[in-house]
Amino acid sequence: MTAYPIGTEVACDGPSTDRDCPDSAAVRAQITSATAREVRADGRRDGWRRRRRGNHLVDLCPRCDTDTKEKR
Ligand SMILES: [Zn+2]
Structure with a gap:
């Protein structure tokens, strides 16, 4: 997780422990x-x-959340 001087970044942890998020997604936070x-x-x-x-x-970003559900 990366910390910025202003605000906080929440990044996607990916669809599983051995797979990274395909989009390297991070939340678009309000200012x-x-x-x-x-x-x-x-x-x-x-x-x-x-x-x-x-x-x-x-x-999980919306895309990885979907991937996780499909695997179950
Ligand atoms: Zn993701």
Whole structure:
């Protein structure tokens, strides 16, 4: 995860642990969103999801979220 002086970037963790996000997607945050929580709220509007994978949570862009569902 990359931290910027202004705001926070939430990047996609990819469809699985051994696959990176094909789009290298990151949430397009509102300029007013500075914390990870606010940025994730922006992402949810665009279809991003937060999912549990093993013992930790991952952020998935709409495309990777679909890939994950298709595999089940
Ligand atoms: Zn993705």
